[in-house]
Amino acid sequence: MDTLYIEDAVANHPRTLTLRSRYPKARIVSIEHYGDVFNAPAQNFKHQKASPALILAKKPGKRVLPTPPGYHIGGENNYYFSHMLNCVYDCRYCFLQGMYQSAHYVVFINSEDFFADMDRTVREHNDDVWFFSGYDCDSLALDPITGFVDECLSFFDSQPQAHLELRTKSTQIRPLLKRAAINNAVVAFSLSPEPIVSAEEHGTPSLSKRLEALKKLQDAGWKIGLRFDPLLYADNFNEIYGAMFDQVFATLNMSDVHSVSLGVFRLPKAFHKKLVRLYPDAKLLNAPIAARDGMMSYPEDVEETMRNFCMQRLQQHIGDHQFFPCT
Amino acid sequence: MKRLCIITALPAETRPLLDALSLQQSNARHLRVYASERFLLLECGPGKMNAAAGTGAMLQAYPDIAAILNVGIAGGCQPIGQSVLAHQVRDHASGARWYPHLPDNNTFRSLPSQNITTIDAPDTHYRQGELFDMEAAGIFTAASRHLSTSQIHCIKVVSDNPEHGIETINKRTVIALIENAMPDINSILDVLHHNFNEEHNAVSVEGDVLISNLLQQIHHTVNDERILRKLIHQHIVKAGEIPRLDTQGKSSAHIRKTLQSSIAAHPVIYE
Known part of the structure; x- marks a missing residue:
């Protein structure tokens, strides 16, 4: 990391000092508010993606938010939180590149406030509460730098009524493997x-590496989840998705998988427009994509064919209680 | 090839650059512009207003500018002659700020960077971690309407500090300061040139040529042009080759349909 932008409010926070010590040669730029850099106009996402900076900030206001309708894996009370904004990976279909002006990573230093908010949210409910991480970032990819996951797991270990989903493509699973699995966390x-x-x-780990990490987690007693999302159109869809399912079923103990979800590619119109501008040569743009209900997506019959193929393959290996098609 | 634009304020800042970069005076109305195959140089005159007006006019006159580098002198606490990049530019009067995105590159990394505050009149209250200049905020105000903050940079050479006050600056010292900083300036220009010209690959250049030729041969509206550009690009991406089009006597609607059929005939295969 070449440049660290540091909010004045967290300049002396112990986590900031630890992070700073990891990058002794980085430029340090003091800022008043992360939005001054992150939301500034005239930024080029693509250029920044090639050499992103790290922004250390304090997350004010609401840190725990209700999930959109349908975003759940069986729980009634569902919330999400983002201890980071942006992702180290560069997936062409990612909505983050449409949502944010900047490709810099924002790390919110005040983890303790996130845990306090989650604690308060749990107390507001009489039954179990789910918290989803990895909506605005990858939950594990930058963990060697932030160290957030370990603290997060300690918090959930002390809150049996609270459940955590860590959504990731990363194989940085060391913080999980070095501790005993907890019953109320799912690594998806x-x-x-x-x-x-x-x-x-x-920039993401290969499918084989991800499956290897999943296998290690499963063997260590962690609950694992599989998210086939987004499904992308291809004329050889059955061939490539079929091969993937074969590999998944051959590697993992499917009856022990906590949850499986499917989602077909779709993007808000404005995000799709930005994707076309940023990466006009992205292969996924060659698929039959059209506007439907305010979103850019495949024709309904195409979506259904893709979804049906995957469901048929999955249903041979998992039970209904494991399957959440619409998350 | 897109050109880089250097912006200076004073003739003494300009002179060493003309020699070092072999720039020739160019005919541009109301602007003092020098040019070569790779570079443009605008001498905008001193002060924020001149800088903003000159930069805006320059980008109108030369819309294909790839990036801007503001080169000039500044006051601060660093040693005299030190080259410093801007990692934040602040307009003292309005409080507006810009954050140039400095690439993760050895050249950029080898130079110190600081906040540059643009002031409206010379100031001698030097502060640690900050340089004073009189143009950078004007350049960023105008340039950020056309270019991203990855494409607008600022390198200043320290001309005065608490030990050597503003009264020691004259034409001769400014020329010497910029001459001595030329290795740093050249390195930054090389990086910017490389970063902002590598995006044009052979296929996209060939596609642009095809579109230009095509548009000369057919009657078309602005909307036709937009759609045809998009379809030709899509064809190149999907088919991996330039479409072969028979345009003789064909309408833009016909060419559009031909391209659409050809695109549809190429499957989306992930291998």
């Missing part, structure tokens, strides 16, 4: 066929 990996990983998920 986004999976795609290897040819799609190569073409569209730039």
Whole structure:
């Protein structure tokens, strides 16, 4: 990391000092508010993605938010939180590149406030509460730098009524393997066929590496989740997705998988427009994509065919209680 | 090839650059511009207003500018002659700020960077971690309407500090300061040139040529042009080759349909 932007409010926070010590040669730029850099106009996402800076900030206001409708894995009370904004990976279909002006990584230093908010949220409910991480970032990819996951797991270990989903494509699973598995955390990996990983998920671990990490976690007693999301159109869809499922079923104990979800590619119109501008040569743009209900997506019959193929393959190996098609 | 634009304020800042970069005076109305195959240089005159007006006019006159580098002198606490990059530019009067995105590159990394505050009149209250100049904020105000903050940079050479006050600056010392900083300036220009010209690959250049030729041969509207550009690009991406089009006597609607059919005939295969 070449440049660290540091909010004045967290300049002396112990986590800031630890992070700073990891980058002794980085330029340090003091800022008043992370939005001054992150939301500034006239930024070039693509250029920044090639050499992103780290922004250390304090997350004010609401840190725990209700999930959109349908975003759940069986729980009634569902919330998400983002201890980071932006992702180290460069997936062509990612909505973050449409949502943010900047490709810099924002790390919110005040983890203690996140845990306090989660604690408060749990107390507001009489039954179990789910918290999803990895909506605005990859939950594990930058963990060697932030160290957030270890603290997070300690918090959940002390809160049996609270459940955590860590969504990731990263194989940085050391913080998980070095401690005993806890019953109320699910490590969910986004999976795609290897040819799609190569073409569209730039900088991510291969499918084989992700499955290897999942296997290690499963063997260590962690609950694992599989997220086949987004499904991307291909004329050889059955061939590549079929091969992926074969590999998944051959590697993992499917009856022990906590949850499986499917989601077909779709993007808000404005985000799709930005994707076309940023990466006009992205292969996924060659698929039949059209506007429908305010979103850019495949025709309904195409979506259904893709979804049906995957469901048929999955249903041979998992039960209904494990399957959440619409998350 | 897109050109880089250097912006200076004073003739003494300009002179060493003309020699070092072999720049020739260019005919540009109301602007003092020098040019070569790779570079443009605008001498905008001193002060924020001149800088903003000159930069805006320059970008109108030369819309294909790839990036801007503001080169000049500044006051601060660093040693005299030190080259410093801007990692934040602040307009003292309005409080507006810009954050140039410095690439992760050895050349950029080898130079110190600081906040540059643009002031409206010379100031001698030097502060640690900050340089004073009189143009950078004007350049960023105008340039950021056209270019991203990855494409607008600022390198200043320290001309005065608490030990050597503003009264020691004259034409001769400014020329010497910029001459001595030329290795740093050249390195930055090389990086910017490389970063902002590598995006044009052979296929996209060939595609641009095809579009230009095509548009000369057919009657078309602005909307036709937009759609045809998009379809030709899509064809190149999907088919991996330039479409072969028979344009003789064909309408833009016909060419559009031909391209659409050809694109549809190429499957989306992930291998």
